[in-house]
Amino acid sequence: MEEVYKTLEYIKKYAKEYTRPVTNILYKVTTRFLERLKRARRTIFIVAFLTPFLLSLVLVYGLPSALSVLMSFTDMDLRFELDWSNPLYKNYYIILGMKDPRVPVVTYVTALYVGVTILINAGFSLVLGILTTYCIRNETIATTLRLLWFLPRISPVVIYALLWQWFADPRVGPLTILSKWIGLGEVSWILDKPYSQILMIIVNGYVGASWGMVIYASAVRTIPLEILYAARVDGASDFKVITKIIIPLLKWPLLFVTAWQTLSLLGSYVQILTIWNGFAYVSGVEVWSLFSYHSAFAAYKFGYSAALAMIIVIVSLVLLAVYFKVFGFRRMLEPSRIEV
Amino acid sequence: MAQKVAVYLVVGLIIGLIIGAGVGWAIAPKGVPEEEYKKVKTELETTKAELSEVKALAEKLKALIPEELAKAEGVIVIRAWPGAKAYDKYRLDNLKDAAELLNMVFKAIGLGITIKFEGTVESATLEKVIAAYKAGELVDILGCGHEWIGPYAEAGYIIPLDDYIKKYEILFKDWFPYPWAWESMKWKGKIYGILQDTECRPFYFRKDVLRKLGWTEEEIEALPEKIRRGEWTIEDAIAVAKEAMARGLVKYGFYHRPTPGAQPMFVFYKQFGGVIGDPATGKLVADKSAWLETLKLFYKMAYEEKTMPAMAGISWRTVHTDFVNGRVLFWFGGSWHWAEYQRVPYHEELGKVPEEWEWENLGFALVPAPRPGLKPATNTHPWAFMISSQSKYPELAFLIATIATLPTFDVRHCIYGGKLPARSTTYTVPEFKENKFLSSIVYMHEYTDVLFNNPKMPVYVKLVFEAVTAVEKGTPPDKALSDLISALKTEIGDEIIIRD
Numbered sequence: 160m161e162e163v164y165k166t167l168e169y170i171k172k173y174a175k176e177y178t179r180p181v182t183n184i185l186y187k188v189t190t191r192f193l194e195r196l197k198r199a200r201r202t203i204f205i206v207a208f209l210t211p212f213l214l215s216l217v218l219v220y221g222l223p224s225a226l227s228v229l230m231s232f233t234d235m236d237l238r239f240e241l242d243w244s245n246p247l248y249k250n251y252y253i254i255l256g257m258k259d260p261r262v263p264v265v266t267y268v269t270a271l272y273v274g275v276t277i278l279i280n281a282g283f284s285l286v287l288g289i290l291t292t293y294c295i296r297n298e299t300i301a302t303t304l305r306l307l308w309f310l311p312r313i314s315p316v317v318i319y320a321l322l323w324q325w326f327a328d329p330r331v332g333p334l335t336i337l338s339k340w341i342g343l344g345e346v347s348w349i350l351d352k353p354y355s356q357i358l359m360i361i362v363n364g365y366v367g368a369s370w371g372m373v374i375y376a377s378a379v380r381t382i383p384l385e386i387l388y389a390a391r392v393d394g395a396s397d398f399k400v401i402t403k404i405i406i407p408l409l410k411w412p413l414l415f416v417t418a419w420q421t422l423s424l425l426g427s428y429v430q431i432l433t434i435w436n437g438f439a440y441v442s443g444v445e446v447w448s449l450f451s452y453h454s455a456f457a458a459y460k461f462g463y464s465a466a467l468a469m470i471i472v473i474v475s476l477v478l479l480a481v482y483f484k485v486f487g488f489r490r491m492l493e494p495s496r497i498e499v
Numbered sequence: 500m501a502q503k504v505a506v507y508l509v510v511g512l513i514i515g516l517i518i519g520a521g522v523g524w525a526i527a528p529k530g531v532p533e534e535e536y537k538k539v540k541t542e543l544e545t546t547k548a549e550l551s552e553v554k555a556l557a558e559k560l561k562a563l564i565p566e567e568l569a570k571a572e573g574v575i576v577i578r579a580w581p582g583a584k585a586y587d588k589y590r591l592d593n594l595k596d597a598a599e600l601l602n603m604v605f606k607a608i609g610l611g612i613t614i615k616f617e618g619t620v621e622s623a624t625l626e627k628v629i630a631a632y633k634a635g636e637l638v639d640i641l642g643c644g645h646e647w648i649g650p651y652a653e654a655g656y657i658i659p660l661d662d663y664i665k666k667y668e669i670l671f672k673d674w675f676p677y678p679w680a681w682e683s684m685k686w687k688g689k690i691y692g693i694l695q696d697t698e699c700r701p702f703y704f705r706k707d708v709l710r711k712l713g714w715t716e717e718e719i720e721a722l723p724e725k726i727r728r729g730e731w732t733i734e735d736a737i738a739v740a741k742e743a744m745a746r747g748l749v750k751y752g753f754y755h756r757p758t759p760g761a762q763p764m765f766v767f768y769k770q771f772g773g774v775i776g777d778p779a780t781g782k783l784v785a786d787k788s789a790w791l792e793t794l795k796l797f798y799k800m801a802y803e804e805k806t807m808p809a810m811a812g813i814s815w816r817t818v819h820t821d822f823v824n825g826r827v828l829f830w831f832g833g834s835w836h837w838a839e840y841q842r843v844p845y846h847e848e849l850g851k852v853p854e855e856w857e858w859e860n861l862g863f864a865l866v867p868a869p870r871p872g873l874k875p876a877t878n879t880h881p882w883a884f885m886i887s888s889q890s891k892y893p894e895l896a897f898l899i900a901t902i903a904t905l906p907t908f909d910v911r912h913c914i915y916g917g918k919l920p921a922r923s924t925t926y927t928v929p930e931f932k933e934n935k936f937l938s939s940i941v942y943m944h945e946y947t948d949v950l951f952n953n954p955k956m957p958v959y960v961k962l963v964f965e966a967v968t969a970v971e972k973g974t975p976p977d978k979a980l981s982d983l984i985s986a987l988k989t990e991i992g993d994e995i996i997i998r999d
Contacts, residue, residue, distance in 0.1 A: 350809055458955065
C-alpha cells in the first residue's frame with residue numbers, strides 16, 4: 160500500500176503540466192479506491208466470518224422456507240409435484256375465509272393453548288427462577304429443585320407422553336381417581352372438554368417451565384449483590400426487592416423468554432400428537448400446527464398444510480413485532496443510563 | 500547237410516506259423532454277442548433322444564428367461580423393505596431364501612447371473628418412499644399394509660403386476676378363492692400387490708365369566724358356531740354383558756380398540772350394509788344409513804346401556820390388562836393378541852399366560868351380527884409386497900416376492916408371526932394344522948373383508964373414530980353423523996361418494 164502511495168506522490172510531483180489533469184484524476188480515483196478498500200476490509204472480514212453460518216442458514220432454512228411458500232400456492236398431494244392452485248390463493252382463501260369448518264375450532268384451541276401455556280412458560284417460570292435463586296439461598300436445595308423441574312424436558316417425548324397417558328387414563332389413571340375424590344365425578348381428562356384442554360396446557364407448561372426458569376435464574380445471579388443488600392438495609396421487604404429491583408432488571412430475559420416461548424408454542428404439537436393420537440379434534444386439543452401436520456401426513460394435502468404453516472409464520476412475525484414494541488426493544492439495546 | 504538245414508528251417512517255420520496262429524487266435528478280440536450289441540445300440544439311441552430333449556428343454560427355459568435377465572450378466576442387486584420387525588422376521592428371510600433358490604436355478608441352467616439380495620427390516624412408509632423415489636433410489640420390493648397400494652399406485656411409485664401374474668399363472672393357483680384377497684391388492688382394476696399375509700379380528704369372550712353366569716361347557720363351546728350361524732347377536736351380547744355387570748363379575752361388558760382402526764367400526768358398518776369403496780372409480784363411499792345404524796349401536800352399547808366406556812384415550816396396556824384379568828367380558832381384538840398374551844405379562848398374578856390358560860379362559864368367534872337377520876363378520880388387514888417403478892429388474896423382483904409367499908415359505912412365517920397364510924394350500928401343511936389356534940380361526944376368512952385401497956382411507960378411519968368417540972360420550976347419533984358427513988366432505992372432498 161505504502162509503495163502505491165509513494166508512486167502516486169512521485170507521479171503527482173514530477174508529471175508535466177499537460178499531463179497534470181490526467182494524473183490528478185488518476186490520483187483521485189486510486190486514492191478513493193484505496194480508502195474504500197481500507198474501510199471495506201472490515202466488511203470483508205465480517206462477511207468471510209459469517210459466510211459458513213449464512214450459507215447453512217440459507218440451505219437449511221432459507222430454501223425449505225421458500226419451497227414452503229411455493230407449496231402453499233399448490234394443490235400438492237402424494238405425487239409431490241407443484242400443481243398450481245386455481246386460483247393461486249385457493250388454500251389461503253379456504254383458511255382465511257373459514258371455508259373449512261375445522262379452522263374456527265382450531266383457531267380457538269390454538270389461542271387458548273398459546274395464551275394460557277405462555278403464562279406458565281414465561282410467568283410461572285419467572286416465579287421458579289426467582290424462587291430457586293433469591294428465595295432459597297441453599298445452593299444444594301435450589302439445584303435439586305431446578306433439576307426436578309428439568310425432568311420432563313430431559314425425558315424422551317414418547318416416555319413423557321406415555322406417563323401422562325397413564326396418569327390421565329380414564330379407567331385407572333390417578334388423575335381420574337383424584338377428580339372423583341374431589342367431586343368432579345366420572346370425567347375423562349383425555350376426552351372431556353375443558354379437562355382435556357387443561358391437561359394439554361399442563362402437559363406443555365410442565366415441559367416449558369424449566370427453560371424459562373434457567374434463563375431467569377442465571378439473570379438473577381448477574382444482579383450485583385450490593386444492590387440487594389442496599390435495598391435490604393434501606394428496609395425493603397423481600398417482596399419489594401423482587402418487584403422493584405429484580406423484575407425490572409429482568410425485562411430483557413422476560414421479553415426473550417416470552418417471545419421465544421410464544422414462537423415455540425405456536426409450532427409445537429408433538430406432546431399433543433402422542434397423547435391424543437386419533438381423537439385430538441373431538442377432545443378439543445387440535446392446535447394449529449397439529450392440524451397442519453394432519454393435513455400433510457394424514458390427508459396428504461401438502462399444499463394446504465404448507466398454507467396453514469405459512470399463516471403460523473406470519474402470526475409469529477406479527478407477534479414478535481408487537482413484543483418488541485411493548486417491551487421497547489430499541490430502548491433496551493441502548494447503553495444503560497444508570498450505572499448498575 | 501544243406502538239405503537237412505532246409506528241412507529244419509521249413510519244419511521250424513511251420514511250427515512257428517502254427518504257434519503264431521495259435522497265439523493270434525488266443526489274443527484276437529472275440530466277437531460281441533448280438534444280444535449285447537443290440538442293447539448298447541438302443542442305449543445309445545435313447546441317450547441321443549434324451550439329449551435332444553434336454554436341448555429342447557434348455558431352449559424352452561432360455562426362452563422363458565425374462566428379457567431383462569437375458570441381457571444381464573454378473574451380479575444383480577435386488578433391494579427390499581419388507582417390514583420384518585420382531586415376529587415378522589420371516590418376511591425378510593423368506594425373500595432372502597427365495598432369491599437363493601432362484602440363484603440355484605440360474606446356476607443349473609447355466610445363466611451367468613447371481614442375485615445379491617439386500618433387505619432391511621424396515622417397511623415402506625410414506626416419508627421414506629417419497630424421499631427415496633425423488634432421489635431415484637426406491638428399493639425393488641416394497642412391503643406394507645395393503646391400504647398403501649392406492650396412494651403408491653396413484654403417485655406412480657409402484658407398477659401393475661397383471662401381466663406377470665398372467666405369465667406365471669402357475670404360481671398363483673392357490674391364492675384365496677375369496678374376492679377380498681384380490682380386491683385388496685388392486686387399485687382401479689389393476690393388481691399392484693402380492694398378498695404376503697393376513698390375519699383376522701375375532702370377538703373374544705371370557706369363558707370363566709360365562710361359567711360363573713351359569714353357562715354349561717357345551718353352551719360355551721357352541722357359542723362360536725351359534726355366532727357363525729347368526730343365531731347369537733350383539734343384542735344378546737349386550738344382555739349377557741348387563742347381567743355380568745349387574746352381578747359384579749366384570750367392570751365392563753365390552754372393550755374395543757382405543758385408537759382409530761377397522762375393528763369393530765368398519766365391521767359393523769359392513770354388517771349394516773355399508774360399502775367402503777367403489778372399485779370402479781377407486782373412490783371411497785359413505786352410506787349415511789349404515790353409519791347411522793353403526794353410531795346408534797355404539798351409542799347404545801356405551802352411553803345408553805353403559806356396557807362399554809368411551810374407549811378413546813384408554814391406554815392399550817389398560818385395555819389388555821383389563822381383559823386378561825377378567826374385568827371385561829367381551830373384547831373386539833385381533834388374532835395376534837392370542838400370541839401377545841403369551842409373550843407380554845398382562846396378567847396380574849400369572850404374568851405371561853400359558854396357551855393352556857388361554858384355551859381354558861378365553862374364547863373367540865366372529866364379530867356377531869348386530870341384530871337378528873344380519874350376518875357375522877370380521878376384518879383382515881393383508882400385508883402386500885409391491886414392485887417399485889424404479890426397479891431395473893421388476894420381473895425378477897416380482898418372482899422373488901412371489902416365491903417368498905409359496906406355502907413352504909408361507910407356513911414358517913405364519914407359525915412364527917401368528918399370521919394367517921397368503922396361500923390356501925398352506926392350510927394343508929402339517930405344521931400349520933398342528934397350530935391349534937391358527938387352524939381354528941381359518942374359517943373366519945370366509946366372513947372377512949378389508950378396508951379400501953384409497954389414499955384417503957386413513958382419514959376416513961380417523962374421522963369415523965372421532966364420530967364413534969362422540970357418541971360414546973353422549974352426542975346423539977344424528978348429530979354425530981351430520982358432523983361426520985361434513986368432516987368427510989371437507990377433509991376428503993371429491994374422493995368420497997356420500998350416499999343416503
